[in-house]
Amino acid sequence: MIAVDEGEALAVTDDEDGIGNYEWSPNGKQVAFIKADPDTANDKSLKERYGAFSVEENAYRQNHLWLINIDYDSLPLAGSMPCYKTNNDVVTSGCVQLPKAKRLTSGDFSVGNFSWNPTSSNIGFTRLANPLPAFGISANVAMVDVLSRQVITLIFSPSPDNFECWSPDGKQLVYSSFGNDTNAYFYKNNPLYLYNMNTKGSIRILANVDEDINVIDWTVAGLWFSALQKTKSGVFLYAPSTGLIRQIPTSIDIVGSASFAKQGNQVLMLGRNYSDLNEIYTANMEGNAFSAVNKLTMYTQQVQPWNTPVNEVVQWKSKDGATIEGILLKPRNYNPAKKYPLLVVIHGGPTGVDRPDPIPAYVYPIMQWCEKGALVLRVNYRGSAGYGEKFRSLNVNNLGVGDMWDVMSGVDFLAKKEMINTSRMGCMGWSQGGYISAFITTHTNAFKAISVWAGISNWVTYYVSTDITPFTPQYLQATPWADPLVYQKTSPMTTINMAKTPTLIQHGELDRRVPISNAYELFRGLQDNKVPSKLIVYKGFGHGIGKPKERLAAV
Secondary structure (H helix, E strand, O other): OOOOOOOOOOOOOOOOOOOOOEEEOOOOOEEEEEEEOOOOHHHHHHHHHHOOOOOOOOOOOOEEEEEEEOOHHHOOOOOOEEOOEEOOEEOOOOEEOOOOOEEOOOOOOEEEEEEEOOOOOEEEEEEEOOOOHHHHHHOEEEEEEOOOOOEEEEEOOOOOEEEEEEOOOOOEEEEEEOOOOOOOOOOOOOOEEEEEOOOOOEEEEOOOOOOOOEEEEEEOOEEEEEEEEOOEEEEEEEEOOOOEEEEEOOOOOEEEEEEEOOOOOEEEEEEEOOOOOOEEEEEEEEOOEEEEEEEOOOHHHHHOOOOOOEEEEEEEEOOOOOEEEEEEEEOOOOOOOOOEEEEEEEOOOOOOOOOOOOOOOOOOOHHHHHHOOOEEEEEEOOOOOOOOHHHHOOOOOOOOHHHHHHHHHHHHHHHHOOOEEEEEEEEEEEOHHHHHHHHHHOOOOOOOEEEEEOOOOOHHHHHHHOOOOOHHHHHHOOOOOOOHHHHHHHOHHHHHHHOOOOEEEEEEOOOOOOOOHHHHHHHHHHHHOOOOEEEEEEOOOOOOOOOHHHHHHHO
16 A cells, blocks of 8 residues: 555555455455465375376366455554564564455355445455356356355356446446357357346346447446447446436547546546557546546657558458458558558457557567568458457358458458559468468468467367367357367368468467467478478467567567
């Protein structure tokens, strides 16, 4: 904790394993936080006896809620240090005793997202069988009473049920649920419901919003949420009493997150316009509208002198007539009379979305490529978020195939406009974008070189080893044992003998989302077919690269 007006920060927890999410109680007297259960004496005994081993789908520690009571009189925030244990002794001289945390939930389940009831008497949360990603389908909505510690499960269905937020009076809550539909939650819109604490009944809300709904907050003005709108995102206000939905103008192209003041009369937003970096904005509430939108930060100023690319949203028709959008990046000195080399960068997800961005970056130096005289196309292929549920469903049973249509039709679109030199093209992507790049590697010779980063090469290999097992049967509508043909149709390895394009493969050694067996399979297939190829393995990393030296190596 730190006082707003003065003083030094004071630690209020000292946990060896750290803590997860935390939240102040509305009355400011307690903090709730999530902590993983420690190893039991039996766990430690097994490790000592048998060494390092784990039982698949049993290697986890449950996450539970804990409480800290905050006594401001006993916690001076300036000039005092907390007491820490040193060699099992508590240092007490000239320090402040840390408040003792008390366990709130226990049992064979795991706590996901949570939020205090406005009355500060109970906490609503998502209850999971365990914290493993593949078991998200087990999610239910529960509530724990702060005094009695009694846990009550309020919503339970065969599909994931997730707690969202409370009403201002604490008498209703919002949750998402797919009901009995257990085979589509990766790509369908998230249905929202209101649960009445008195009647114990639920009603569906916002059913006519054709996108995933991100609940922001519920204030006296109504239920606030954001939703993607193609390459933009908007802020909306829903009135539960009338069912009226209004989009609230913000003057910001992309609102990433928002937070309301306790009284609901002010809002803080993190977002950006197409040509900017993320900035922090504030606005006042007047009636049901924002006023006096004010930008607090000036981060974009640091890149204004840079030679950033020009971003343009472009649109074309795919092979099957679907309308596809993409972001075309051009050098600032773009000459329409010239044909440029083209680099295609494909996002992951598949429910990601690319937007205009002055400095798009991960491991691909897109800005520098444009500066050196290339065009870059970022494709919002079928399955991308922001274009509605029907569009997100277009690659169901059609992974890779339809995605490649969208990429290659975008290349054809630029070629017909005589903007690109089709003999000088490269393609790349990460995760699902890596999969699409691998699919293109084994289906076309249009590119001079392809880079596959953390991509899937064989859906059977992926299905049996990923940590999100339900993903593949949802998109391919079957297990490989029930329908091997759809797995063959959509796997790059099926057509590995057609591959000729030089391919760079990059993968994290410990990737659980897309296990590295996919990289080895693609590499061996390319090598056996005498295709110039190289596999780079990043030691100790998972699905992403999070340290500077390895990021530099990836670039």
